Amino acid sequence: MNRPIRVLVAKIGLDGHDRGAKVIATALRDAGMEVIYTGLRQTPEMVIHAAIQEDVDVIGISILSGAHMTVFPKVLELMKAKQMDDVLLVGGGIVPEDDTTQLTALGVGRIFAPGSTTQSIADYIKTEVAKRRNF
Numbered sequence: 621m622n623r624p625i626r627v628l629v630a631k632i633g634l635d636g637h638d639r640g641a642k643v644i645a646t647a648l649r650d651a652g653m654e655v656i657y658t659g660l661r662q663t664p665e666m667v668i669h670a671a672i673q674e675d676v677d678v679i680g681i682s683i684l685s686g687a688h689m690t691v692f693p694k695v696l697e698l699m700k701a702k703q704m705d706d707v708l709l710v711g712g713g714i715v716p717e718d719d720t721t722q723l724t725a726l727g728v729g730r731i732f733a734p735g736s737t738t739q740s741i742a743d744y745i746k747t748e749v750a751k752r753r754n755f
Contacts, residue, residue, distance in 0.1 A: 625653040625749050627678040630667045631660045632695075635685035640734075644680065644712060647738030648745070664691065668698040676707060677749045683713040688731075692723050706752050708745065712736070 629645045631638050638660055645655045656674050658667060671679050679699075683691060692711060699707060712732040715723070720731045729748055732741055 622753065625678065625745060626656070626674060626676040627653050627680055627745065628656045628658065628667065628671045628674055628676045629680045629682065630658045630662050630670075631682050632662050632664060632667060632691045633683075633685055633687050634661065635683060635687075636660055637684050638682065640684075640712060641680075641682035644682070644738065644741060648742055651738075651742035651746075653742070653745070664694040664698055667695060668702060668704070671704070671707065672702060677752070678708045678710060678745055681709070681711045683711060683715070686714075688713070688715045688723065689719055692728050693726060696727050708748050708752065710741075710745070712741070 627648050629641050631641055641657065645657045649655045656670065656676065658670055667679065681691065681695065695709060699709065708729045709727065710729045714734065715731045723731060730744055
């Protein structure tokens with residue numbers, strides 16, 4: 621039997637709005653995933669450290685601060701340095717479409733915009749983690 625999908629939900633930087641991250645964390649738990657919420661004001665290094673310690677399948681970053689073009693590349697850089705090739709990186713928040721396209725090209729799985737359903741997020745994560753586990 622496969623272990624449950626483990627998801628780390630993080631808020632990086634000074635962005636203090638975490639209601640959405642908490643809603644997503646609860647929804648993913650309700651979908652059968654194990655969720656670790658790191659809380660506010662994390663650094664990319666803290667998130668990667670926690671992800672390694674918790675042996676997660678997914679890192680989800682909630683971002684509303686506008687720092688997405690700095691935060692996601694830094695997290696990807698740290699993931700690459702730690703050889704976390706099997707970990708899915710996703711995000712949610714307010715990210716312009718052009719930036720979303722660039723982040724996806726860099727290796728972010730998907731950025732979920734406001735209005736995305738929790739079901740679509742859970743389904744995407746389940747599908748992508750299954751692909752990685754069967755690779």
